[in-house]
Amino acid sequence: MSLINVTNLTFAHEGSYDNIFENVSFQLDTDWKLGFTGRNGRGKTTFMNLLLGKYEYSGKISAKVSFDYFPFHVEHKEYHTIDVVEEIYPDYQHWELMRELSLLEVSEDILYRPFDSLSNGEQTKVLLAALFLKEDSFLLIDEPTNHLDMKARRLVSHYLNSKSGFILVSHDRSFLDHCVDHILSINKTNIEIQKGNFSDWWENKQRQDQSELAENEHLRKDIRRLSEAAKRTSDWSDKVEKSKNGTRNSGSKLDKGYVGHKAAKMMKRSKGIEQRQQTSIDDRSKLLKNIESSENLKISQLTYHKNQLAELIGVSIQYGEKTVCEDVSFTIEQGERIALSGKNGSGKSSIIKLICGEELSYTGTFRKGSQLKISYVSQDTSHLEGNLTDYARRNDIDESLFKAILRKLDFSRVQFEKNIEDYSGGQKKKVLIAKSLCEKVHLHIWDEPLNFIDVISRMQIEELLHEYAPTILFVEHDSEFCNNIATKVIEL
Template sequence: MSLINVTNLTFAYEGSYDNIFENASFQIDTDWKLGFSGRNGRGKTTFLNLLLGKYEYSGNISANVSFEYFPFHVENKKNNTLDVISDSFPDYIHWELMRELSLLKVSEDVLYRPFDSLSNGEQTKILLATLFLKENSFLLIDEPTNHLDRNGRKLVSDYLKTKSGFILVSHDRAFLDNCVDHILSINKTNIEIQKGNFSSWWENKARQDNFELAENEKLRKDIKRLSDSAKRTGNWSHEVEKTKNGTRNSGSKVDKGYIGHKAAKMMKRSKSIEQRQQSAINEKSKLLKNIENSDSLEISQLAFHKNQLAELNNISIFYGERMVCADISFTIEQGERISLSGKNGSGKSSIIKLICGEDISYTGTFRKDSQLQISYVSQDTSHLQGNLSDYAAENGIDESLFKSILRKLDFSRDQFEKDISAYSGGQKKKVLIAKSLSENVHLHIWDEPLNFIDIISRMQIEELLLEYSPTLIFVEHDSEFCENIATKTIEL
């Protein structure tokens, strides 16, 4: 066991006026299984890069371990997988590698195939196994679930549960709960570490938020009372001051020294109350500091003129001579939220393309009303560029609604001025979802919409879908999201 000590860490990107981290201090035990949580853009990947020594910073980071980053860069993906492993770790011991691959249920023949011929899930497992072979290393595992189907996520999560000495960035609640024993969270104003998994951290956070909200309500009432009292006292002192230039009822001259002294005492009392008021306001500012902006979202999906929107009957889809799925049958009814489930390569995205009207080779019967309006969220965000205002205009959506949704998904106002191409992966996915929610359509179709999106935003999206019950077809490997949202599951 050793410690990673972070002391007074301060960092901002060049040209930015805002610090990502400011005087952050904490300790990490290298035996911990550490889940890393925080909303998109808060600095999770930045912190991993600071540990790797990629940026200059003020403060201090000290550690007696070497840091290894997942996913590491593979120089030549056409090499056999065994050569890729040797290039990264020449001193590996073969039987230890086979032990790791056995835990991950990867067959030995994979080692003798070109790395780029492996599925994304197989590549993920190979890279993880290679890194865990290295002794005296602390792993920085950055979103390993993005290319894993539900079964793959469970397998990798079980594998990580047997390990220790890592920081894991993931937005999959079930994945984190299964394999971490501490949570490192980047909040709005600080960084904190708690023992436990994500669910216990979230429960503690909700308890703290509720306490702060209750304290804030008490303080708000107290501030109003202090403010009213200060206002009355200020009025009294001014009224007394006015009498310096008046006369007493007896007609004799007023004692200006006496009245001035009295007014000064009243003014001093007024100032004292004002100071108490300001002190209360300052105390108030310490509250609510880490309560996340999780306002509810709103959409209004168009009603369709009949209940059934589309029907698939015994559909089989082909790419050339290769059949990717067979005998798929289901209907799409208004108000249904349909989860397409299955392993990677089982045809989920192909079914979506067929429904969206793409030219797909298939057999069977597919019926879709010609007037059906569809909003589609793809997996790919590489095409996103330009500013948000132009993007809204190009897509014919209401700019104010579009930006309002992004604000509620934790976009700061300065993000609105940046080019979309400079956004993080999670922020780009939020742009696609906000666009979809701003469109007037009968049916939403989302293909892995939650990749890179932070957990709190996922919960907001869940609440939205449950409240407004739009007709939705989606592919998503986040098991908790699927269980909470789907009214019907189609297994491919």
């Protein structure tokens, strides 16, 4: 066991006015299985790059271990996989590599295939196996679940659970729960470390949020009560002060010393109330800093004139000689939230392309409602460019609603001023989702929409979909999201 000490870490990207980290201090144990969570753009990848020594910063990071990053950059993807492993770790023992691959259910024959011929899942497993061969190395594992199907996610989570000494960035709640024993969270105003898995952390966060909201309500009432008391006392003080002069006309004698003493006493009481009021205001200002706020949105989907929007009966799709899916049958009816499930390569994206109107070679029966309007969210974000205002105008969507949805998904005002190509991967996916929710359509089709999107935003998207209740067909490997959203699951 050794420690990673972070002391007074302060960092801002060049040209930025805002610090991502400011005087941050904490300590990590190199034996921990550490889940790393936080909203998109809060600095998770930046922090890992700081550990790797890629940026200059003020403060101190000290550690007796070296750091390795996943996914490892493979420069020659055309090389055989065994040569790629040797690039990562030249001193590896073959039997140790075989042990790791066996744990990940990867057969030896893929070592003698070109690395770029492997599926995304196979590449992920090989790189993890190679990196865990290194001794005295603390692994920084950045979103290994992207593009992994549910079965591969379960397998990789069991593998990581058998290891120790890593920081894992993942936005899949179930995946995190199965393989971490501590959570490092970047909140709105601080960084926290808690023992336990993601569900433990989330339960503690909700409990803390509720406690702060209750305390906030108590202080708010206290401030209002003290404000009213201060006003009454001030009014009394003014009346007493005026009475010193008002008695001249009445003809009676007045003890001005007594009146002055009484006025001073009331003034002192007024100052005391004012002080208590300020203390309550100060206490209140310390609350709610890490509560992720959201606002209610008015979103509406078009209603189609028929209940059934599309139907597939015994559909098989071919690409040349290859059949990618076979005998697929299901209907899409208004109000349904359908999860299209199956391992990678089972034809999910092909079914989506067919429904969206792409010309594909298929057999069987496919019917789609005439004049059916569809909004499609693709896996690819590389086409996004320009600022949000121009993007909304180009896509003929309501700019105010578009930005309101992005605000709900934790976009700051600063983000609105940047070009979309400068956003993080998760922020770009949020742009596509917000655009889709703004479009006046009968059916939403989303293909792996949650890649790179942070956990809290995933929960907020779930809330939006429950509240807004659109008809939607989606492919997503986050099992929690599917369980919470889908009204019907189509297994390919």
